[in-house]
Amino acid sequence: xxxxxxxxxxxxxxxxxxxxxxxxxxxxxxxxxxxxxxxxxxxxxxxxxxxxxxxxxxxxxxxxxxxxxxxxxxxxxxxxxxxxxxxxxxxxxxxxxxxxxxxxxxxxxxxxxxxxxxxxxxxxxxxxxxxxxxxxxxxxxxxxxxxxxxxxxxxxxxxxxxxxxxxxxxxxxxxxxxxxxxxxxxxxxxxxxxxxxxxxxxxxxxxxxxxxxxxxxxxxxxxxxxxxxxxxxxxxxxxxxxxxxxxxxxxxxxxxxxxxx
Amino acid sequence: xxxxxxxxxxxxxxxxxxxxxxxxxxxxxxxxxxxxxxxxxxxxxxxxxxxxxxxxxxxxxxxxxxxxxxxxxxxxxxxxxxxxxxxxxxxxxxxxxxxxxxxxxxxxxxxxxxxxxxxxxxxxxxxxxxxxxxxxxxxxxxxxxxxxxxxxxxxxxxxxxxxxxxxxxxxxxxxxxxxxxxxxxxxxxxxxxxxxxxxxxxxxxxxxxxxxxxxxxxxxxxxxxxxxxxxxxxxxxxxxxxxxxxxxxxxxxx
Numbered sequence: 439x440x441x442x443x444x445x446x447x448x449x450x451x452x453x454x455x456x457x458x459x460x461x462x463x464x465x466x467x468x469x470x471x472x473x474x475x476x477x478x479x480x481x482x483x484x485x486x487x488x489x490x491x492x493x494x495x496x497x498x499x500x501x502x503x504x505x506x507x508x509x510x511x512x513x514x515x516x517x518x519x520x521x522x523x524x525x526x527x528x529x530x531x532x533x534x535x536x537x538x539x540x541x542x543x544x545x546x547x548x549x550x551x552x553x554x555x556x557x558x559x560x561x562x563x564x565x566x567x568x569x570x571x572x573x574x575x576x577x578x579x580x581x582x583x584x585x586x587x588x589x590x591x592x593x594x595x596x597x598x599x600x601x602x603x604x605x606x607x608x609x610x611x612x613x614x615x616x617x618x619x620x621x622x623x624x625x626x627x628x629x630x631x632x633x634x635x636x637x638x639x640x641x642x643x644x645x646x647x648x649x650x651x652x653x654x655x656x657x658x659x660x661x662x663x664x665x666x667x668x669x670x671x672x673x674x675x676x677x678x679x680x681x682x683x684x685x686x687x688x689x690x691x692x693x694x695x696x697x698x699x
Numbered sequence: 700x701x702x703x704x705x706x707x708x709x710x711x712x713x714x715x716x717x718x719x720x721x722x723x724x725x726x727x728x729x730x731x732x733x734x735x736x737x738x739x740x741x742x743x744x745x746x747x748x749x750x751x752x753x754x755x756x757x758x759x760x761x762x763x764x765x766x767x768x769x770x771x772x773x774x775x776x777x778x779x780x781x782x783x784x785x786x787x788x789x790x791x792x793x794x795x796x797x798x799x800x801x802x803x804x805x806x807x808x809x810x811x812x813x814x815x816x817x818x819x820x821x822x823x824x825x826x827x828x829x830x831x832x833x834x835x836x837x838x839x840x841x842x843x844x845x846x847x848x849x850x851x852x853x854x855x856x857x858x859x860x861x862x863x864x865x866x867x868x869x870x871x872x873x874x875x876x877x878x879x880x881x882x883x884x885x886x887x888x889x890x891x892x893x894x895x896x897x898x899x900x901x902x903x904x905x906x907x908x909x910x911x912x913x914x915x916x917x918x919x920x921x922x923x924x925x926x927x928x929x930x931x932x933x934x935x936x937x938x939x940x941x942x943x944x945x946x947x948x949x950x951x952x953x
Binding site: 559563566567568570571572573574575576577 | 748751752753777780781783784785787788789791792793794795804805808809854855858864
C-alpha cells in the first residue's frame with residue numbers, strides 16, 4: 439500500500455467515524471428530549487442533581503466571577519482613565535460580566551466540575567454493567583440516569599449565572615470603591631442606570647443552553663463509554679473538552695443572534 | 700411433558716462483521732435449570748442479553764411463555780422483562796445505594812412498595828442468602844467479592860422473578876465460596892420454582908446446578924443433554940471442553 443492510499447484510507451475512516459458519532463449523538467439528543475417530557479419522573483434523583491450541579495458549584499462560581507469582575511474593573515480603569523472616563527467602569531463591568539463573563543465562566547467551571555463527574559459516574563456504571571442491571575430491574579436507565587441530569591442542567595445553570603452576575607458586579611464594585619476610590623453611590627447609580635433586561639436575559643438563555651450542553655456531553659460520553667478504566671478516562675476527558683468547546687462556540691452564536699441587528 | 704418457558708429459534712446477532720450468534724436454537728422448560736457452557740467469547744453473554752432485551756437480535760425469535768418478545772413493542776415487552784431477574788458476573792451493584800436499597804430496588808421502583816416494607820423484605824431476602832441484617836446499611840464497596848455476589852443474588856430474587864439468569868456466578872470466587880454460591884442458586888431457584896439459565900465455563904458449577912447442559916460453540920448450540928449424558932458423550936468438542944484440554948477440535952483464537 440502506498441502512502442497516498444494509506445492516507446486516504448485513514449481520512450475515510452475518520453470521516454465515517456465522525457458521521458457515525460454525529461448520528462449517534464443526534465439519536466441520543468432525541469431520546470433525551472423525549473424522555474424529559476414523558477413519565478415516569480424521578481423527582482428524588484432530580485433533587486440530588488439540583489444539589490450537585492447548583493448548590494455545590496456555588497463556591498467555584500463565586501470565586502471565578504468575583505475575580506473576573508475585579509479584573510475587568512481594574513483593566514477598564516487603567517485603559518480608560520486617561521480619557522477621564524471613570525464612570526465607564528461601572529457600565530463596562532456590568533455589561534461584560536452579565537453578557538459574557540458570568541455565563542462563560544459558569545459554563546466552563548461547571549463543565550469541569552459536573553460534566554467530568556457525570557461522564558465518570560455513568561461511564562463506570564456502564565463498564566461495571568450497572569446500566570444493564572437497571573434494565574433487568576425493569577427501570578429505563580435513560581430516565582433514571584440521563585433525564586434528571588439534563589433537566590437539572592438546563593434549570594440550574596441559569597440560576598448559577600444570575601448568582602455569578604451579582605457576585606461579578608460586586609467584585610467590580612469592591613475594586614472600584616476600595617482601590618480606585620470611586621464614590622459608592624455614584625457607582626451603584628450608574629450600574630443601575632445601565633442595567634437592561636437584555637443583560638439578564640442573555641445570562642438566562644446562555645445558562646440554559648450551556649447547562650444542556652454540559653449534561654448532554656457528560657451523559658453521552660459516559661453512556662457510550664467502552665473498555666474499562668481507560669474507556670471511562672477517555673469519556674471523562676471527551677466530556678470536558680467537547681462541552682468546553684461547544685460552550686465557547688454557542689456563546690458566540692447566541693451573542694451574534696441577540697446583539698447584531 | 701412440561702411446557703417451554705423459553706424457546707429460542709434461529710437467533711442471529713452480529714457486531715459489524717463479527718457474527719456472534721449464528722442461528723441459536725435452544726429451549727428451557729418451566730422450572731428447569733439450563734446451563735450454557737462454552738469458551739470465552741463464544742457469545743454466551745450476548746445470548747442472555749438478547750433474551751433480556753439489553754441487546755436486540757438481528758433475526759430469529761425468542762418466545763417467553765409462548766409469546767415472541769422480539770415482535771412486541773417496548774412497553775409490551777417490558778411485561779416479559781419484569782418476569783426476569785439476573786445475577787451479573789461482577790454483581791453490578793449500584794454503588795450509589797446502600798445494600799438494602801440495592802436488594803429492594805425492583806420492589807420500590809416497580810412494585811411501588813413503601814420503603815419501610817421494602818427494607819424489611821430486603822433484610823428477609825438477605826438472610827435467605829446468608830447475610831446478617833447489619834449488612835443492610837453498608838455500601839456495596841464495603842463488602843467482599845463473595846458477599847457482593849450474595850447481595851447480587853438477593854437483588855435478583857427479591858422481585859420473585861419467573862426466570863433468573865446467572866452470568867458466570869462463580870467467576871472470581873474461591874472453590875469453597877463457589878460451592879456456597881452454587882448451593883444458594885439451587886436453593887433460591889427451587890424455592891421460587893423459577894426457571895434458570897446460567898452461563899459459565901466453570902464445569903464444577905455447571906455439574907452442580909444444571910438439569911440440562913448446552914454447549915455453545917462458534918455461535919451455535921452444538922450439543923445438549925443432561926450431566927450424565929455429557930459424561931458419556933462422544934462429541935469431541937464437549938469432551939475437550941470438560942477435560943479442559945488444549946488438544947482437540949476447538950482451536951483457541953489468540
